[in-house]
Amino acid sequence: MSRIQGVMKTLKGQGRKALIPYITAGDPEPGQTVGLMHTLVEAGADIIELGVPFSDPMADGPVIQLACERALKHGTSLRQVLGMVKTFRETDQATPIVLMGYLNPMEAMGYEAFADAALDAGVDGILTVDLPPEEADDVAPLFAARNLDPVFLLAPTTTDDRIRAIAEHSSGYVYYVSVKGVTGSAEINVDEVAAKVAHIHALTAVPVGVGFGIRDAQTAAAIGRVSDGVIVGSVLVDTIARNQTDPAQLKRALTDLLHPMREALDSLAS
Amino acid sequence: MSIKLTEEMLSTLPDARGHFGAYGGRFVSETLMDSLMTLEDEYQRLKQDPEFQAAFDKDLAHYVGRPSPLYFAERLTRETGGAQIWLKREDLNHTGAHKINNTIGQALLASFLGKKRIIAETGAGQHGVATATVCARLGLECHVFMGAEDVQRQSLNVYRMKLLGAQVHAVESGTRTLKDAMNDAMRDWVTHVDETFYIIGTVAGPHPYPLLVRDFQAVIGRELRAQSLEQAGRLPDALVACVGGGSNAIGMFYPFLTDESVELYGVEAGGLGIATGQHAAPLCAGRPGVLHGNRTYLMEDENGQIAGTHSVSAGLDYPGVGPEHSWLKDIGRAHYVSVTDDEALDGFRKLTRVEGIMPALESSHAVAYAVKLAATMDKDKMLVINVSGRGDKDIHTIATLDGIEL
Numbered sequence: 001m002s003r004i005q006g007v008m009k010t011l012k013g014q015g016r017k018a019l020i021p022y023i024t025a026g027d028p029e030p031g032q033t034v035g036l037m038h039t040l041v042e043a044g045a046d047i048i049e050l051g052v053p054f055s056d057p058m059a060d061g062p063v064i065q066l067a068c069e070r071a072l073k074h075g076t077s078l079r080q081v082l083g084m085v086k087t088f089r090e091t092d093q094a095t096p097i098v099l100m101g102y103l104n105p106m107e108a109m110g111y112e113a114f115a116d117a118a119l120d121a122g123v124d125g126i127l128t129v130d131l132p133p134e135e136a137d138d139v140a141p142l143f144a145a146r147n148l149d150p151v152f153l154l155a156p157t158t159t160d161d162r163i164r165a166i167a168e169h170s171s172g173y174v175y176y177v178s179v180k181g182v183t184g185s186a187e188i189n190v191d192e193v194a195a196k197v198a199h200i201h202a203l204t205a206v207p208v209g210v211g212f213g214i215r216d217a218q219t220a221a222a223i224g225r226v227s228d229g230v231i232v233g234s235v236l237v238d239t240i241a242r243n244q245t246d247p248a249q250l251k252r253a254l255t256d257l258l259h260p261m262r263e264a265l266d267s268l269a270s
Numbered sequence: 271m272s273i274k275l276t277e278e279m280l281s282t283l284p285d286a287r288g289h290f291g292a293y294g295g296r297f298v299s300e301t302l303m304d305s306l307m308t309l310e311d312e313y314q315r316l317k318q319d320p321e322f323q324a325a326f327d328k329d330l331a332h333y334v335g336r337p338s339p340l341y342f343a344e345r346l347t348r349e350t351g352g353a354q355i356w357l358k359r360e361d362l363n364h365t366g367a368h369k370i371n372n373t374i375g376q377a378l379l380a381s382f383l384g385k386k387r388i389i390a391e392t393g394a395g396q397h398g399v400a401t402a403t404v405c406a407r408l409g410l411e412c413h414v415f416m417g418a419e420d421v422q423r424q425s426l427n428v429y430r431m432k433l434l435g436a437q438v439h440a441v442e443s444g445t446r447t448l449k450d451a452m453n454d455a456m457r458d459w460v461t462h463v464d465e466t467f468y469i470i471g472t473v474a475g476p477h478p479y480p481l482l483v484r485d486f487q488a489v490i491g492r493e494l495r496a497q498s499l500e501q502a503g504r505l506p507d508a509l510v511a512c513v514g515g516g517s518n519a520i521g522m523f524y525p526f527l528t529d530e531s532v533e534l535y536g537v538e539a540g541g542l543g544i545a546t547g548q549h550a551a552p553l554c555a556g557r558p559g560v561l562h563g564n565r566t567y568l569m570e571d572e573n574g575q576i577a578g579t580h581s582v583s584a585g586l587d588y589p590g591v592g593p594e595h596s597w598l599k600d601i602g603r604a605h606y607v608s609v610t611d612d613e614a615l616d617g618f619r620k621l622t623r624v625e626g627i628m629p630a631l632e633s634s635h636a637v638a639y640a641v642k643l644a645a646t647m648d649k650d651k652m653l654v655i656n657v658s659g660r661g662d663k664d665i666h667t668i669a670t671l672d673g674i675e676l
Contacts (some may be wrong), residue, residue, distance in 0.1 A: 055575040056449060056561060058456045059299040065443055077573040103297060103560045108574025130297045130560065134287055155301035157463060162303065180301055181461040 003096040003124045004149050004172035007046055008207045008228065015269040018173075018229030019044050019220070019262050020209055021236055022100065024051035024067035025084055026076025028244035033084045035247070036240070036254065041095050043255040044262025049127065049231060052081050052101030059129045061184035063234040066241060078105040078114070082121040089122035098125035098151055098172070106139075115142040125149035125172045133169040140169065153177055154200060154208075156192070167204035173229060176200060178212045184234030188213030194226040216257075217264035224265045232261065273601050275527050283597070288477020288564075291600065293593035296476040298563045301460045310478040312383055317485070322378065329374045330489060333407070334364045336371075338490075340497035340654070346624045346641070353507065353647035355640060356654045358494050360518065361629065367659030368490060368518045369400035373469055375486035377404040380467035387411045387462060390469045391455040393420055393448035393514065394585030394632065395427025396659055397471030402436035412436040415455040417447035420584045427663050445578045448514075448588045452562050472515025473592030476563030480592050487521025494654060495525050502652055508533045510640040511656040512632045513553065513606065514586035516595045518658035523604060533605065536595060537639040539581035540608035550579035552591050553599050553606035566593040582611035582667065583631035585659075613638040618661060618668065630659035631667065 001009070011018055021040045025033050037048055053071035057064060078101075085097050099118065106114045106128070118126065126148055131139070133152055143150050149172030154163055157180065167174055178193045179186040193210060200208050210223045211231030220230045239257055243250035288294045288310075296306060316322040330336040339362065343355045360368040373390075380388060388410045392398030398414040405412035414431055418440040421428050431438050444450035452475075459468045473480045473487070498506055509526060511519035513536040526532045541549030549555065552567040559568040561576060569577040569589040581587045598604040609617070614631060617638030622628045629637055633656070640655045647653065661668075669676050 056444065056453050058453045058562070059460065061457070062443075069444075072575060079573070104568075104570065104576070105574035107559055108570060108572065129299050130563070132296065132298070132300060132303055135295050135297055153300040155299070155303075157301055157304040159304060166300070177299075177301060180463050182457045185461060 002147050002149050002172060004047060004098070007096055008173060011046060012228070017224040017227070017265045017268060018046040018209060019258070019265055020047045020049055020229050020231040021045050021258060022049040022051060022231060022233035023236055023240065024053055024064060024071055025081040026053055026071030026074055027067040027237065027240055028070050029074050030076050030080060030084070032247060034087045037088050038092065039251050039254050040258065041092060043258035045095065045258065046229070047096045047098060049098045049100045050081065050085065052078055052099055052105055054102040054105060057102065059182055061182040061234065063184040063238045063241070067237045078109055079117070082117050082123070085123055086121040096124040097122065098127055099123055100127040101129065103128050103131050111139045111142050115146050115148065118148055119146040123148060125151045127151040127175060129153070133166055136169065151175055156180055156196060160203060163200055163203050167206045170206050173207040173209045174200070175231065176208050176210045176227070178210050178223070181212065183212060186213060188219055188223070190222045193223060197226050217260035220261040221264035221268060224268055230265070274530060275603060277528055280527060284477060284481055288481065290594045290597035292558065293565050293596040294477060294480055295565050296563060297560050297565065298476045299460065301463060302476070305463050306476055306478070313379060313478055313482050316379065316382055322382065325378055326375055330371065334370050334374065335362065336489065337493040337497070338362050340494060340501055343625050346621065349624055350641050350644045352644040352649065353651035353653045355644050356506070356652065357627065357657045358490060358522065358654055359657055360490060361627070361633070361657045361660035365400045365403050366662065367396040367400065367630065368487060368521065369397045369471060370403065371489055371521070372471065372483050372486040372517060373397070373400040373404045375482070376467070376469040377408055377410070380410065381408060383467065385465060385467035387466045388469055389413045389415065389455050389458050389466055390471060391415045391448065391451040392471060393451070393587055394583065394630070395420070395424040395431065395663060396585060398436070398438070399427050399430050399434070401469050402431040402434035405436065406434045413439060413458065415439045415441055415451040415458065417445070417451045418442050419446040420448065423667060424584055424663060426666065447579070448584070449576065456562070472517040473520050473594060474515045474562060474564055474566065474590055480564065480594055483517055484520045484524055484594060487517050488524045490518065490521040490656065491523060491525035494522060498654070504652065505529055505532055506654045507531065507647070507651040508535060508643060508653040509656070510535045510537060510636045510643065510653065512537045512586060512635040512658060513591060513595060514539070514550070514588050514632060515590070516592040518656050520592060520594055522656045527603060534603065535639060535643065536604055536606045537635045538606060538608040539583060539586035539635060540610040541580040543610055544608060548580040549608065550581040550587050550589065551608040552589060553595060554608045558596065561590050564593045566590050566596045567599070582614060583635065585630070585632040586635065607639055609635050609638040615668070615671065617641065627657065628661035629657050630661050631664045633658045
């Protein structure tokens with residue numbers, strides 16, 4: 001069982017929901033990323049989605065676009081991101097790390113070299129925004145051979161046949177994109193999400209994490225009630241942007257955001 | 271390596287998932303997959319639908335003004351002193367470029383699909399103008415995404431789009447050029463996926479766009495083939511077209527792919543020179559990668575970040591290229607070369623002064639290479655340049671380079 005599957009199973013046994021924060025590696029500058037990852041864990045993260053910056057983040061709104069630009073200004077490369085995970089693992093062997101990004105940096109590194117390096121660094125899962133399962137024939141076996149969980153996206157527009165097929169290719173969890181839009185853009189419609197996630201649960205046993213539009217304890221609890229986990233991205237990245245010159249204040253601000261979400265999620269446990 | 275292509279082989283390309291060999295495909299976020307699959311199914315159905323084809327042909331004839339002439343450039347031929355140089359006059363189309371062939375086709379598709387909101391990306395503004403034009407005619411809401419830098423250097427086209435009723439969104443992210451316009455168009459599409467049809471302007475993007483844009487532009491090559499036989503009694507020996515995304519080139523080349531005697535030349539933007547790195551020539555100097563929904567040759571750094579590009583021509587200022595061109599390069603069927611900004615400007619001046627035809631700066635790249643190539647060919651050979659657009663939109667750029675304020 002992978003580290004992600006272990007965490008999801010334990011949480012399920014406790015009747016708890018996964019809190020999955022996202023930050024972009026290298027933002028505001030590469031030296032701070034590992035520290036921020038530890039902050040996320042201290043504030044209650046179960047799994048971390050670590051964004052690999054890309055020059056053309058087509059699925060992201062302005063907040064994460066700017067995070068990519070800040071990270072790339074410091075030359076943050078995929079190899080460096082793997083180095084950050086390795087450093088994080090020196091003191092945290094428990095928290096699963098999912099790398100989230102776009103395909104081209106992995107393709108440029110070479111899929112086998114990337115898979116080897118990801119395993120060596122202590123990465124647990126890979127979420128590639130612009131890689132649907134249909135195009136993953138080359139990479140899927142490389143990830144499977146190294147016990148790296150492929151996390152695929154589901155969307156409001158995904159048909160039932162595709163939900164089944166995508167879930168079949170996924171392990172760890174599937175990421176349900178709660179709104180039609182880019183990251184950080186729209187208000188989440190809790191009733192619609194609840195209906196869709198219940199429908200996904202009926203079609204697959206793979207845990208369902210929900211992201212896009214979760215920005216506070218209230219939305220986290222509302223979505224946590226109907227899913228297996230909540231993914232929180234743009235609101236954290238925006239907090240990083242607003243506190244980028246003051247690391248101590250940044251740490252407090254991130255904690256102040258995440259901790260109430262953790263409590264709200266845990267208050268759902270029966 | 272070069273293989274003999276047959277109609278049978280071509281009929282299998284792209285494959286069911288949109289691949290041309292190792293290239294193409296459908297690399298997009300999940301939200302768009304359903305729309306792309308619906309578009310593909312509907313297009314495959316409409317392609318066989320006589321009513322759709324008749325509507326397309328009728329618009330090309332009576333609205334665009336096709337067929338565009340094949341013109342023998344006698345004086346340019348004499349001055350060059352080599353092969354006969356002929357021009358395929360896409361610059362004479364309504365709106366002044368080949369782009370309208372495709373926007374007519376895609377707008378018809380949108381109408382058949384019942385979509386009322388159209389989005390498009392544009393570099394030089396030709397595709398934006400062509401999209402705004404068909405939207406005006408069909409009464410569709412039109413949003414054009416254009417890099418902020420291109421908005422400045424192509425202000426005439428921006429104003430044309432506005433006159434036609436389109437909303438022009440200046441894109442301030444990234445390098446503020448065509449690739450960033452395409453990013454923002456895809457972001458808009460994902461946000462308004464139910465009611466929006468994305469009219470992509472070139473043979474790139476996720477499947478089925480490279481296929482359907484090629485099919486709509488292939489009218490260029492089909493006409494050229496018939497005109498060559500009728501006017502010259504033969505097929506050409508060489509075809510020359512500029513390549514940004516590559517839609518005018520694929521449209522010209524495609525009906526000749528199985529004609530082994532016809533050499534195909536795609537001319538990329540060499541910018542300040544390939545060695546400087548300041549260019550937009552992924553086929554000449556890039557390597558395969560994934561961007562904007564397809565695998566193709568790209569300009570990127572060693573970490574897979576997309577590189578900034580440079581070209582005097584906004585329409586060629588793009589780090590990728592259509593996947594079918596990548597495939598044609600690898601199998602050796604087409605030659606991909608580049609000319610610099612300065613050479614393209616010389617090409618512009620030459621055609622203007624010698625033939626009285628002002629080509630777009632994009633097309634000027636093809637002119638510049640063709641003149642060099644023709645000089646190396648025998649006088650009994652025949653070369654055709656695709657004059658993909660007219661140069662009126664570039665007058666300001668050229669005047670500025672000449673130090674003249676208009």
